[in-house]
Amino acid sequence: METDPEFGGTSRRLLIAVASLVLGVGVxxxxxxxxxxxGEPVWVVGGASVDGYQSITEWxxxxxxxxxxxxxxxxxxxxxxLGLILLWVWWxxxxxxxxxxxxxxxxxxxxxxxxxxxxxxxxxLIEEERPCRAVPGANALAECPPVGDWSFPSNHSTLAVALGVGLAVLLPRLAAVTLPLAALGALLRVAVGVHYPHDVLAxxxxxxAVVTAVLVLLGPPAVRxxxxxFRRWLGHQPGSGGQHRRGGPVPPPPPRQDLVAPGAEGAHQPAGDARFGQPFGEAGQQQPVPGGAQVGGQPHALGGQPGDHPRRDHG
Structure with a gap:
């Protein structure tokens, strides 16, 4: 069975994803x-959510x-x-x-x-009217969106929390930054008067729920x-192959050990899928490369002692 250190095997990942979605749907x-x-707009004019909306907007x-x-x-x-943090993590x-x-x-x-x-x-599908139109005497700071731009659920809250939770699951040490930012982004939609509290909670x-399920299901398979x-991109950068300035072909540099896909020649073989936040080749045993060379910083034996360089004839 396929396994990975972070979420377990395929069956366990599927179970976690389904549980996340079922819980999300229930809430x-x-x-x-x-x-x-x-097919008719929903007007919410009373209840705890309206009371919360009025209290926050009046304050x-x-x-x-x-x-x-x-x-x-x-x-x-x-x-x-939050989007910049995601780009920073990727870069x-x-x-x-x-x-x-x-x-x-x-x-x-x-x-x-x-x-x-x-x-x-x-x-x-739900067509809930915005509180800035539905609630009498609403104190909306932001301009009320036009008719037909419905309120439930809040798209801003969906995006903010998906980013915040996804980054926290991927790199738990970022949770102290991303989760408060996501909560703030959701709460502000009520504060400026364009959403009810139940809109942002939904x-x-x-x-x-969705980002957790997607990350658990697709994260480990996406590593290979x-x-x-990455290996192909790094191996075909300008100057990494082709003709040498002084003439003659120059072979591309050997792939870095942490960018070699599992199972490729010369790569470390990890025990299962790579862990989120852990470089490839960090665990497992080194595999010999034909010709005596080793990957991982060990001396090469491709025609001399460590430090020797093969001579090139420029006839």
């Missing part, structure tokens, strides 16, 4: 205002104007910052040759897009193709 349905497939309305405008900017800024993994982490970052991005697509679809639930792409 989402509990928060839903109804109206799925009715913001009593603050200085500069503070309210700062909240309006921050509601977009949290998404931008540093690329620079370090950590295929497992780079694959995880790509899968987090894919999971975020999947959650957003599902959120947008459900929004159109979006957060959707984003967390990511390592292969």
């Amino acid at each position: 989402f349905l509990w928060l839903s205002p109804g109206g799925l497939g009715d 913001v309305a009593d603050t200085p104007s500069w503070f309210g405008h700062s909240l309006e900017i921050a509601t977009e800024g949290t998404l931008v910052l 540093t993994a690329l620079r370090a040759g950590n295929a497992a982490r780079a694959a995880g970052a790509i899968v987090v991005g894919f999971g975020m897009l999947a959650a957003y697509g599902l959120s947008e679809t459900l929004k159109v 979006g957060a639930t959707l984003g967390a 193709p990511t390592a292969t792409v």
Whole structure:
């Protein structure tokens, strides 16, 4: 059975993904205002969520104007910052040759897009009216979206929490930064007056459930193709092959040991899939390369002692 140190075998990964989605669906349905497939807009004008909306927006309305405008900017800024953190994780993994982490970052991005697509679809099906139109005397700081731009669930919250939770699962040490940012991004949608609290809770639930399921299912299988792409990309950079300046062919440099896909010649053989956040070839035994060379910093024996260089005739 296929195994990996982070989530177990394929069956266990499938079980975790299904459990995440089932829990997410249960919470989402509990928060839903109804109206799925009715074809008529849903107006929420009473209940705990409306009370919470009015309390938060009235408090913001009593603050200085500069503070309210700062909240309006921050509601977009949290998404931008989380996106930059994801790009930073991917780029540093690329620079370090950590295929497992780079694959995880790509899968987090894919999971975020999947959650957003599902959120947008459900929004159109449920058709909940925005609180800035439905609640009498609403104190909306931001401009109320046009009619037909529905409220449930919150797309901003879905995106923010998908990024925050995905990054926290991929690199737990980032959780102290990404999870508060995601929560802030969701809460600000209520503070500026364009969403009910149950809208952002539903979006957060959707984003967390989908990105977790996608990362658990697709993260480990994505490591091998990511390592292969990295190895080929690094092996075909300008100047890495072709003709030498002084004439004569120059062979491409040997692949770095941490970018060689499992099973490739000269690679370390890890015991199972590479762990998220762990470079390839970190565990397992070295495999000899035909001709006596070893990968991993050991002396080469391809025609001389360590430090010798093969002579090149320029006839």
